[in-house]
Amino acid sequence: MPAAFDPVExxxxxxxxxxxTLITALCTRVLPGWAEVNLEELTLTPITGGISNLLVKVTPTQHAGLQPVAVKVFGNKTELLIDRQKELQQLHKLNSCGFGAEVVGEFANGRIEAFLTAKTLKPEEMSHPKxxxxxxxxxxxxxxxxTDGKPVLWPTIMEWFEMAKALEFEDLSKQAKFAGIDFASQxxxxxxxxxxxDRVPTEVVFSHNDLLSGNILIVREPDTPEENSEGTMQFIDYExxxxxYRGFDLGNHFNEYAGFECDYSxxxxxAAQWTFFRHYLSADKPPEVSAPTEDELSRLEAETNVFALASHVxxxxxxxIQARYSPIDFDYLEYSGTRWAEYFRRKPEFVAKAKHVFGIE
Structure with missing residues (x-):
């Protein structure tokens, strides 16, 4: 049964x-069983961890049987970056495969999802052995x-790049900083x-593309401790x-070990990558299948690291683009510069390894 839609923005x-007021009224109009809930009986709690959208947990405090939900209000102009209709179609497909929180409602500039009671990983926890x-x-x-079609990574980057070159900022300090970007060099x-x-042999897959710590949850029962790490793991946020490309998803995930503070150390x-790869490559194999060879691990490392550069780009x-349109208090221009700086820092090593391993001239 498709989720109900409300035209409110x-x-x-x-x-x-x-x-x-807008969010609570929306929930009572859209969600089954919420129509009789008084707005005063709903508690709103901000959900932190992202830098694009507004996320709020809505909890009905007095009505047994009604579960909390997460309301996501899409960031300003994020439709320039994300095909929302395609995203929704993919979410329904992923829900049917056991991924993501269930979509229970939609509105003009956002959606409502089932709230997952969970521990959210911290950046430093993603590399933990457990x-x-x-x-x-x-x-x-x-x-x-x-997954259908062709990988969209490079067309997306070029589309965004053309969009970025044409930006103009009302904030004079931002405009001055933006004017210093060498787009021809980039x-x-x-x-x-x-x-x-394009010359690196990587698998074409359904790629998350944003597997940072805030999008990895350990789902727990409501009455268990918040730091319980024994529940079911779930990935969220498939925008x-x-x-x-497999290599991009792996390299992007490893980049996210740094967190928003960009601690690329x-x-x-x-050794850490190979440990990850052994678990990754063996995950869908029966126990009697041989473990990955050192050559397989070395090739996957080279593939991952060169695509990690694409993640920075x-x-x-x-x-x-976010610097121009997002109202969220985050220095996107600084963040862009940091990503490019790390790209240039790791480029010689990662490109040389890829060329050596894959025989690229």
């Missing part, structure tokens, strides 16, 4: 009180979800990297998911 710039095997196995399962880097990645070394360009 919730402005991101509204006051806290107006936002609460989580690495589970993340690797679940990512392998996600990569097995059927375009050369993008085309050079694409030419290398950027699409047909893509956390990027996994060879992807989010570096994305950040420029």
């Amino acid at each position: 919730i402005p991101l710039g509204a006051s806290e009180e107006e936002t609460k 989580f690495v095997p589970r993340i690797a196995a679940l990512l392998r399962k996600l990569h097995s979800v059927p 375009e050369r880097e993008i085309l050079e990297l694409k030419a290398i990645c 950027y998911s699409d047909c893509g 956390r990027y996994p070394d060879t 992807y989010w570096g360009v994305w950040s420029l």
Whole structure:
């Protein structure tokens, strides 16, 4: 049964009180069984962890049988970056495969999902031995979800790049910082990297594309401790998911070990990557199948690391568009510069390894 739709639009710039009124009224109109709930009986709690959208947990306090929900209000102009109709179709497909929170309602600039009572991983926890095997196995399962068409990574980067070049900022300090970006140089880097990645043998998969710590949950029962790590692992937030490259999803995930503070000293070394890869490659294999060879692991490392450079480019360009349109208090221009700086820092090593391993001239 498709989720109910309401035409209301919730402005991101509204006051806290107006936002609460709009969200609670929306829930009582759209969600089954909520029509008789008094608005005063609903508790709103902000959900933190992202830098694009407004996320709010709505809890009915007095009505047995009604479960809390998560209301997501899409960020300003994020439709420039995300095909929302395609995203919704993919969410329904993923729900049927056991991924993501169930979509229970939709509105003009957002949707309502079942709230998952869960522990959200922290960036430093993604590399922990108790989580690495589970993340690797679940990512392998996600990569097995059927996908149609061709990978969209490079067309997306180029579309965003053309959009970014044409931006203008009302904020004079932002405009001055933006004016210092050498777009001609960045375009050369993008085309050079694409030419290398195009020669790297990587699997085409259904790719999450944004597997940061805040999108990895350990779902728990409501009455269990918040830090319980024994529940079912779940990935959420498939806004950027699409047909893509295995290497990009792996490299992007490893980049996210750094967190939003961009501590790239956390990027996994060879030993840590190989541990992850062993769990990833063995996840859908019977026990009697031989473990991955060192050659397989070395090739996957080279593939992952060169696509990690593409991840820096992807989010570096994305950040420029967010800098122009997002009302969220985050220095997107600084973040873009940081991603490009890390790209240039790791490029010589990662490109040289890929060329050596795959015989690229």
